[in-house]
Amino acid sequence: MRILHTSDWHIGRSFHGHATLDALRGVLEALVVQVRDNRVDVVIVAGDVFDSAAPAAACYSLLTDALRGIADTGAAVVVTSGNHDSAARLGFQSALLRDGIHVVTDPRMVGTPITIADEHGPVQIYGIPYLEPALVRHHWNDRAMRTQHDAVAHAMDLVRADLADRGGRSVAISHCFAAGVEATPGVEREIRQGSLDVVPLSTFDGPDYVALGHIHGRQQLSERVRYAGAPLHYSFGEAAKPRGSWLVELDAAGLASTSWLELPVPRRLETVRGTLDELLTDPSFAEAEDAWVCAQYTDATPQPDPMRRLLTRFPHCATVMHTPVGQRADDGLTYSRRVREARNDVELVDAFLAHVREGEGASEEEIALIRSVIDEQTLAEALA
Incomplete structure (x- = not known):
């Protein structure tokens, strides 16, 4: 039988x-x-x-x-x-x-x-x-x-x-x-x-x-x-x-x-990993273009609209994960403690970024931009 x-x-x-x-x-x-x-x-x-x-x-x-x-x-x-x-x-x-x-x-x-x-x-x-x-x-x-x-x-x-x-x-x-x-x-x-x-x-x-x-x-x-x-x-x-x-x-x-x-596999599954730019341009990922894709992008910060952008290359992209590499070590501070310890508005914004980025605060360029925006707002309020 x-x-x-x-x-x-x-x-x-x-x-x-x-x-x-x-x-x-x-x-x-x-x-x-x-x-x-x-x-x-x-x-x-x-x-x-x-x-x-x-x-x-x-x-x-x-x-x-x-x-x-x-x-x-x-x-x-x-x-x-x-x-x-x-x-x-x-x-x-x-x-x-x-x-x-x-x-x-x-x-x-x-x-x-x-x-x-x-x-x-x-x-x-x-x-x-x-x-x-x-x-x-x-x-x-x-x-x-x-x-x-x-x-x-x-x-x-x-x-x-x-x-x-x-x-x-x-x-x-x-x-x-x-x-x-x-x-x-x-x-x-x-x-x-x-x-x-x-x-x-x-x-x-x-x-x-x-x-x-x-x-x-x-x-x-x-x-x-x-x-x-x-x-x-x-x-x-x-x-x-x-x-x-x-x-x-x-x-x-x-x-x-x-x-x-x-049994036949109607569409194979692939997990691709790299920075968002690498996923969108690197020829080594070409074989995944007709597969179901789990995309893991490793940029230090979340990128805007990653699914829409990835679908332009991987039309069967099923899920996107932000998995950054080289994260800063966890300092053990809670968000409320970071806020309490902030000495000015720049540090307050930096505390928020560190919270939402899982420990990574503002870069030097971002600090300069934040300080510029805050200074402009302070000046506008003083002249009002």
Whole structure:
């Protein structure tokens, strides 16, 4: 049996204010081609299908088209809900879906597999939707359910108990933060409380393969426990992480092989750094002109209208950051103390500039200009 493991589609997510639906549609169309070309039997989507609990109508249309495209290849689909999804909205139409498309959102179904057979017999696929302890503890009130670790551990106990009765090959799907992963700062929404909600790798003992979701970068925790990551880059912090899916093959004995299938990147991400003038003129940045750009300009002081100016060279500049180099050391003075210690109006203006420039006061040329303006104003007031 060939299984394609994908996750974290985040349909409806924006990228620095830019819609991603069209880009994601193209990537998912490429995924459908991979399913057909590799004669995939089952496609697993391990949570965070949508980016929000209340997605727009166009998001549902994209999901419908993607699921229909996969099903048209002859592959079955197993989808679980993630922490971004509304389990109710994602699952309410599951009974109406065509045969071969399975949406698992109900925690009461944990431990009840979707059985799909190949020439070697049945494979039990156990979907575990995202389990919020506060929402599922009333289903399992005989167990302590304070953390997500508690919830996932109990879910896997149910999986192993059922598997002990059924026997044979098996796959588990979970959406969680497993021990040993590297998260992308600011990308994966926090679902931990300190270290208590980190799920130990041993929690997933038993199944032949465990398909995880939540982390946006490809990661291998063991030969049989992996994250596939998101199909699109949703942050500049993900720029170096490949996009794709795991192709998993089960033989009669269990896990036979895994391989990585790259997905196309509609527009690559580049971070460029230099003074604003360098970013606008230096030929070394030419390769970034057709990429999504994070521009970090290093001028000592903020420059006027940097985004508008950068867009003239980088039409897909998504964000601009002022990251000056060679800043003066922090003198520890608060703004109010600087103001109190100012002996005249020139020093008062200098104190304000030091505050807004994070420690860098007026230059000699600026001091001369400030003094000239203040002297002119003083003279005008004296003659009035």
